Amino acid sequence: MGTFEHADLKAEPGSSGHGVLGEVLLAAGERIAVPFIVVNGVADGPTVVVIAASHGNEIVGTGAAIAFARALEPAQLHGTVVVVPAANPPAVSACSYLSPIDGVNMSGPLYWDADASGSTSQQLGAIVGSVLKRADIVIDVHGNNEPCAPMSMMFLENARDEATREATIALAEAFGVTPVDMSAPTAHPAWLGSSDVYPVPTALAHGIPGLMVELTGARTLDDAPRGRSGLMSVLGSLGMLPGQEVGYKDPQRLAGNFGYWGALSTDVAGLLWVRHPAGVPFTKGTVLVEVTDTYGEVLREIRSPVDGFCWWYPGAPYGQATHAVPAGSTVALLAEVRN
Numbered sequence: 001m002g003t004f005e006h007a008d009l010k011a012e013p014g015s016s017g018h019g020v021l022g023e024v025l026l027a028a029g030e031r032i033a034v035p036f037i038v039v040n041g042v043a044d045g046p047t048v049v050v051i052a053a054s055h056g057n058e059i060v061g062t063g064a065a066i067a068f069a070r071a072l073e074p075a076q077l078h079g080t081v082v083v084v085p086a087a088n089p090p091a092v093s094a095c096s097y098l099s100p101i102d103g104v105n106m107s108g109p110l111y112w113d114a115d116a117s118g119s120t121s122q123q124l125g126a127i128v129g130s131v132l133k134r135a136d137i138v139i140d141v142h143g144n145n146e147p148c149a150p151m152s153m154m155f156l157e158n159a160r161d162e163a164t165r166e167a168t169i170a171l172a173e174a175f176g177v178t179p180v181d182m183s184a185p186t187a188h189p190a191w192l193g194s195s196d197v198y199p200v201p202t203a204l205a206h207g208i209p210g211l212m213v214e215l216t217g218a219r220t221l222d223d224a225p226r227g228r229s230g231l232m233s234v235l236g237s238l239g240m241l242p243g244q245e246v247g248y249k250d251p252q253r254l255a256g257n258f259g260y261w262g263a264l265s266t267d268v269a270g271l272l273w274v275r276h277p278a279g280v281p282f283t284k285g286t287v288l289v290e291v292t293d294t295y296g297e298v299l300r301e302i303r304s305p306v307d308g309f310c311w312w313y314p315g316a317p318y319g320q321a322t323h324a325v326p327a328g329s330t331v332a333l334l335a336e337v338r339n
């Protein structure tokens with residue numbers, strides 16, 4: 001087991017520490033430092049990299065990542081854990097989904113081929129990407145606002161090979177929340193795009209198994225313990241915590257196989273009334289939401305086109321605000337039952 005060196009940090013075997021992955025210099029002279037934590041074990045094993053808050057308002061992931069890192073005992077760990085708890089620091093500070101400096105979605109195609117001398121977000125991507133490239137496993141922790149249910153996203157169609165695909169399915173099983181295969185959504189296959197988008201599918205395309213997790217209550221830390229339990233369970237499944245019982249099966253885990261169907265949207269503006277809870281299975285034809293005017297008259301009744309479940313009723317704009325929705329708003333993200 002060797003010393004883990006990265007950026008300004010040197011972690012001897014059996015030690016942990018934190019440091020700065022890199023800094024971006026802004027126009028007025030401020031520096032944006034990207035923090036990271038390393039827990040280096042006492043015996044050889046995989047390098048697991050956990051990133052959170054690439055969407056800066058989803059701080060539940062930050063809470064999960066911190067709680068996870070602090071629960072690890074280097075003397076009992078095989079392999080190395082690297083945690084980037086705030087992958088998009090300016091967005092975390094501004095409580096915003098996108099980077100407030102240049103409006104970029106930092107869960108985009110920025111980490112593997114970023115321009116280290118490019119825009120602020122390109123530089124941040126290169127800084128975080130430097131450690132993602134050292135990973136054997138990548139876990140990207142996100143969160144949705146209520147009403148939502150915990151789930152994980154498997155980008156299986158992006159996997160470079162069968163081994164990467166199988167290892168990703170195993171990761172999802174270990175994390176313990178309901179997995180959804182994001183490959184080829186029935187409704188609109190181009191919605192998430194191809195393998196050059198989010199960091200996790202990009203990792204899979206490079207032969208690195210990975211999982212993108214959606215916790216609940218994005219703007220709070222209340223669901224952080226679920227994320228910590230899932231991450232500990234992943235380490236257990238990889239043999240990194242020998243002798244410890246850390247397996248986790250989420251109480252809201254649904255039985256069966258699910259794939260991403262797509263998003264439902266409303267073609268009228270109004271108030272969005274959720275008529276079927278997130279995370280509870282339904283059959284085709286079930287009324288999921290109604291849109292009413294401000295007198296309560298129903299303008300639209302939106303039913304599920306498939307058997308499945310909804311993991312998030314986003315609203316406007318894209319779930320970061322309220323259920324007073326302009327026409328065209330995304331109102332439900334659906335998983336459909338697959339065999």
Ligand SMILES: [Zn+2]
Pocket residue numbers: 055058107142143
């Ligand atoms: Zn997110």
